[in-house]
Amino acid sequence: MNEILTRRTLILIAAAGSAALMLGALGFQYIGGMPPCKLCLWQRYPHVAAILIGAVALALPRASLALAGAAATLTTAGIAFYHTGVERGWWAGPTSCSSTSPTGLSTDDLFDQIMAAPVIRCDEVPWEMFGLSMASWNMLASLALAAIWIMAARR
Template identity: 65%
Template sequence: MSTRTNLILTAAAGSAAMLLGAWGFQYIGEMAPCKMCYWQRYPHAAAFVIGILAIFTPGRWLPLLGGLAALATSGIGFYHTGVERGWWEGPSTCTSGPIGGLTPEQLMEQIMTAPLTRCDEVPWELFTLSMASWNALISLGLAAIWFAAARASR
């Protein structure tokens, strides 16, 4: 297997691991994600798909795109960290579950029992870093791996 392929597999697996970790915190740890937590997941999903495509597609543009996806989630993670630490304000809205097919009574019950998940509170941390902070740092590393894969694509 080529260096390029190994780097792409590593970066794509890193994004997959980050998504699995997020889902683990959400579904096993019962920590409802906030709006910005969801925002951080989308670039990881894109990077994973890009990784699958890049394995079978020669050239540098897909690894570069994967690197940009990793940088995007890292940037959102740093922004989220700033919100958590009170450096700046975050979004003023919260998230909710799907509402399709509900009666007005069921919708009101869902609204009244939905957990309020604030973007400016830290539900979990390790070594004083929140999940958003860890995502920001790890994603920077993943971006470096993507860009190394692009360089190996010459």
């Protein structure tokens, strides 16, 4: 019985961590006036999945559910790593939200592309702390949450 309580506690901590990150993201968006880019939104979906997995895993504290929670948080960490690389110019991001050099476009096509481009760019850092962007912080927090999920699976 004590083993299940320990697993439940770890699951609760991990799911609550994803919930806290989601609340933080929504706070930046709605209170801080920083709308998310496409990659920011992509990072949110696995956190929502981890929260839902956590809700189910609290009722059925199975190792397989804890591993699913770990997979969700590792997914968001991977997306956050990719986003960090886009922000730092290590690689190109999605053309729909990054700055790219137009090649082979007519003037009309270029104008249409500019007019259809989203306002929020994935390759700009709207906020940072200690030299790390929100995407970088999300990656680090998500890796820590994945470790907690894995600890829960091992109990």
